[in-house]
Amino acid sequence: MSSGAASPVAHLVGAGSALPGAPVDNGTLAGLIGASASWIDDFTGTRTRHFATDLKTGAATHALVDLCHEAAEAAIADAGIEPGEVGFVVLSTATPDHLMPATVNLVADRLGIGHVPTYQLQSGCVGAIQALDLACRILRDPETDGSCATGLVIGADVCNKHLLLDRDFARVPPRELVNYMLFGDGAGAAVVSREPWGHRTAIRRVLNRFVGLGQSPGQVIEWFGLADRLDERPAAQEDYKAIEENVPRLAEEILCELADDLAWDLDRVEYVLPPQLSGRMTELIVDRIALPAREVSCVAATGNNGNALPFLQLGRLLPQLRDGERALCAAVESSKWLKGGLALEKTAIG
Template sequence: MSTHAAVLTGLGGYLPPRTVTNEELSDRLDTSDEWIRKRTGIRQRHVVDPGVATGDLAVEAGHRALKSAGAQGWNAVDMVVVATTTPDHPLPGTAPNVAARLGLGPVAALDVQAGCSGFVYALATATAALAAGHAEGVLVIGAEVFSNVLNPADRTTAVIFGDGAGAIVLRAGDRDEPGAVLGVDLGSDGTGLELATIPGGGARQRASGRQPRPDEGYVQMNGKEIFLQAVRRMAASSSAVLGKVGWSVDQIDHVVGHQANLRILHSLAQQLGVDKRRVVSHIESAGNTSAASIPLALADAAARSRFRPHDRLLLTAFGAGLTWGSAALTWPQTTLV
């Protein structure tokens, strides 16, 4: 087995300052704070102000991660990967402009679109580039402005999602270093594409020869089926990556799952046989931030000194596509935030 690995060396998160509470949503939707909390665990979510786009959040989170990495940030990063479902433009990708705005120069830069699994897919892309020697340092960002693709009258989605961005810096290193990403597992099932989709605006809709309906520009989701699929797929993927790295469930210090729904996180813990106290969550205050949720959860937990050097972390996510993925890593020696 190769000793080359990607090592976590920087971390940053950014949530826009404006918050929307459950009470505010209850004023315009047929819902209540109690209903939302019981079904999702969410108390509030952050939403951008007019004129703010995904790239703006990505730049802020990226800047914080690079600052956290110190000399191993701006001076070493030669690749940027941005995971997002809400890019600034259909063309070009968001990552090149984010890299330019961060002053990183003519580095490689690309977007990854894997729904709420996007950050794990971007992490896998970065670790592969580092292990192969194609990069020395990679900035990985998950960023979303989901408020722009939510139907304000649809309580099944409007109460769940929020805006935000989280980022990490990875450098080339060795597997025995604290902070090393030790294994990744990815999967997909395209037969479930209609379970979570934005049907309007893409090539498939345009090929139909008809104009999209107004509601087709918004996220449409089968919440009940997504719940069942998410728990099953994340549990299986988690078990697969644990097998790859040789960890038992009892050896996991923290499970950092996609922050989709608190009940999903608790069901996942039950499926894995992990105590709920080892599950990292900040969904109550941020909601579901899609591809940004895992790095934001990492930044929030690190800021509260929840992680210790050499702790074993399991990351796992599920999203539209259908896509899913997991990663196993140890926590680095240095303080990141």
Template sequence: MVTIAGTGAYLPGIPLTNDDMAGLCGTLPPEVLEGLQVQRRHWAIDPTSGRHLVSNGEMAEAAALQALERAGIEPGDVELLVMSTSSPEYHLPAQVTFVQARLGLTRCAVVEVRSGCAGAVQALDIAWRMLESGRYANAVVIGSEIISPLLFPYLRSGDPEAVRLRDRISFYNFGDGAGAVVLTSGDGPDRLHGSVNACIGGDRQPGMHIIGGGTHAPIAEQLAARQMVRLNLDVVQSEKFGPTVFVEALDALLRASDLTIDEITGCVLPEGNAPYFTAELESAGMSAEQWKTVQSKIMENLSDVGATGSAAVPIALDDAWQHGRIRPGDKVLLLGIETSRWIYAGMALTWTAEKSPR
């Protein structure tokens, strides 16, 4: 039997409000702000100088240590680390090995998933299967993301009004952070009911694309660009096709788990209540009555942390557990929906961790 023994989260710096964003990059129309739903986000950089205050690895370490403490496991006893991030500190070595070093682990098994919002659920599924095989007694699964350094170059003019409206959406939408989940293995019934993983955008352009710093073009050409690394977000397609990804993911996960939505206590879906996401659900194939049932079960904290990529699901899961919305015996869905190439990953499980000390 594999069980979740604890969770943890880390959010850097002080919360940056929408008023803070307006002073940095200009305002957004009220209807756009309402659609995003985000009220606060945390940055790992100083918003005025761009100086890094904390690294991806430091955030991941902090989330992992909190999860381990709550699970009652010493860092030195960790046997497997599985991490997802789309914003590593270096191309190589893998980011997870830097977290390993920070935890003081001379030797352990490591796996890294290079992904965004779906990545932490993919990482959790991988770790779960590896523990089921009997190879390891425990694992720490981490999702960590530092997106703010990609945004800061847009502020170099010092004039908030110089930032284009389409770029401002990213400022208001994204935040930095890390979340972690500790898994342990032992005797008892299986707690995983089913899992799904698919990319349904093989014939589509990316909905979000981080360009630069890779091998897609000669380095000399990249250095000559106005901005070597940039984040492109297709807001229109995210609104139109994102709900389709969600509806398919939810249906596939329920079928794979042999569960109905009425049997589910909670659905951890970080952006599940954002109006931009929900407006097109009916056209994606979900009736108003179905959505009403699903919506009553969604657990997320997007308004307080922003869209945090790989960290989104574990941060939202930790928030739900900390506030007592998830209890032992509850059937919980974890769903990561990623617009980068229209990927989804989901797991349905019975919750086992006792109430966490706050």
């Protein structure tokens, strides 16, 4: 490519998702943890979630690789291609099946995709944006050969592995109990391409930024090894007051920054994909940004399944977009305060 040529535009051309088992409603969850179903609904705004664990036995029903494989197959089918046409694979997750081998390579193996670059990113809710950012950079790199013109990007988490089901919930502190209400398991995937086919949705801008300089983490998820697995530290903990204070503000900043970068009028953006921490938090965010755009959310039905969420939203958005319509997606990660976003536009044929 000559130095004067424009960089290729990355396009979303297919999407897929995977949710384990039947949805677990608040009544079922209330019976497990000894809380009121109406209180769970009022506090979280999340009605159902999916667990990769049998609630009766505590046995795992799905590994991360299972969900990633299912979501990837769905995205590949939606794009109308064969696995062998995928030139690279990127996976973002906070809950890999192993430290090694990386889950992304297990997924590629199941799909029968070999001799391609693979990448695994360790992150939370913004990991999906980071993975798409990396994919866009690969597609736009003039040094990348034609074999990398189409890629597979996956975001997935099995959060339930950090939540013990066999315990006396009457003695569980509220700061830990809330995690059983908010989190779920799942995977989402997208096929990206240099060419506008399939869903023909151009990624006009990606925002991927660490903004937590000097701030305390809002979320910590531990990794216990053999030497410290009996430690009394909780596996996951959050500062919900800090999250409630910062996430709506950061979400508004993301949408405004994306629109400013592209000189887009926010009032003429057709769809908005807000952060998906919980059903109630999403309501607060949407109320704050107060855009005329149509909201695309899923967390009230799926629970907070981390890296999967933006892909689940994209899976709902892409079939709705018409030629020329625009969408803005925002994701906030409280671990050490990250913000990410996407500006999308459906390209016309011809």
